[in-house]
Amino acid sequence: MAWILFLLFSLDLSAVYCRSHTLHFHITLASAPIPGLSQYSIIMYMDGVQYARYNSDIRRAQFYSASLNPLSEHLDMQTKYAQAFEVWQRHRLNFLMGVFNTTNGEGHIHVYQRKSACELHDDGTIGGYQDIAFDGKEFLVFDKETAVYIPSTQEAVMVSHLWNKHYDSTDSKMFIEIDCIKHMKLYLLYISNDLEKKVPPNVKISSSESESGTKLHCLVYGFYPRDVKVKWIKNETDEIYSEESAEIRPNPDGTYQIRVSVEVTPEEGATYSCHVDHRSLENILVVPFVPVESNKKNILYIIIPVGSALLVLLIVLGVFIYRKVPSGHQSVSTEDGD
Missing domain, CATH: 3.30.500.10 (MHC class I-like antigen recognition-like)
Incomplete structure (x- = not known):
């Protein structure tokens, strides 16, 4: 019996192939x-x-x-x-x-x-x-x-x-x-x-708490063709292997998605990033994980300077208005009081 995996129709298959x-x-x-x-x-x-x-x-x-x-x-x-x-x-x-x-x-x-x-x-x-x-x-x-x-x-x-x-x-x-x-x-x-057809992926990073530490999630979605490589990297060099089986799933629009999750124990000064390699990308896409605490600190770093600047602006504006008030108005007010 011939080594045939799939049956082929008896067709005259003529087409132009521009590449191998x-x-x-x-x-x-x-x-x-x-x-x-x-x-x-x-x-x-x-x-x-x-x-x-x-x-x-x-x-x-x-x-x-x-x-x-x-x-x-x-x-x-x-x-x-x-x-x-x-x-x-x-x-x-x-x-x-x-x-x-x-x-x-x-x-x-x-x-x-x-x-x-x-x-x-x-x-x-x-x-x-x-x-x-x-x-x-x-x-x-x-x-x-x-x-x-x-x-x-x-x-x-x-x-x-x-x-x-x-x-x-x-x-x-x-x-x-x-x-x-x-x-x-x-x-x-x-x-x-x-x-x-080539559609570049979108990436969303999130985290959740687990019994043993922190779980990092890298959701890669909206990409085409199907094949993609997604991995978590610690300190820019060390790959973190996931114990969960990640499966590429189809989207209704014909693109694909995959979520890769890893368990980590956060360390002082350690960095984590999700690396995505896909045919639509010229270079590997690197998306860093930013802890919630860092986000809060970043917000404070923004709020404090902006708040201080606003306070200074209000003081300057008040002084400016005070100096612009005519001195005659102040005298009239005094005389009316007598």
Whole structure:
């Protein structure tokens, strides 16, 4: 069976491509359930922007862009292929666990990852690659010219021989050079405008008190495309890692938002800032956190000088008015009193 993740229509896909494009498929499969994560997932990226996904929790392929909504029937077919592909990848994970003589005992969970990509260059030529990792270590790379998997490390030499013997790599070559390219051209017909669109993010900083200290919140919203990197930095150099899982969520207007929160124990003289990196920005956006006490002090620093200036102004104005009053008026008032 051909290595096809999604079914493609038999269309004459002719379009003009003004620049190079890359279509990625990232596949992850765990040997046992992991709390908070899908045991099996497929994520599709076009030029680094996430456009579709499938996972073992929802068991349906989903588009992230409304521009692809006309492909609803196509999406149903993609779901069927993604479900079938999940079975094939479980077989490969079990194969690797057998080769490496590993089990799920003592709480160990093993992870199989597969990354495939095809490239369509602006001159019409195509390229691509595929690599496979086990427990976070890449060990097989697909050689598209010879249509075999070659080892990335010395310990993977034996595994590469067994892998090429058990699995027909012709399907991988067909996917990279034919199916993936057709796939890309189909999507480009619908999302070419999306790929050029860039909307810079807005950032709002806030804080709240917690049992262990202070919680800093960085809300980044109204940005496009979807991919963004948000992190908290202490004293301009030290990254603060969040224990909470931050998820990018869609907005009704087609943009996205994300909130990243961290727990900190405020220290005298320490500074905190939220750093945002997005394709729409020429430089990383740095937004400092200003404690409420500092805001109050700043307000006092403003109020006191302004109040003093107003007081001086009133005194000067009073003296000026007093000097302008004619002396005759004062004499009349005295005579009337007699």
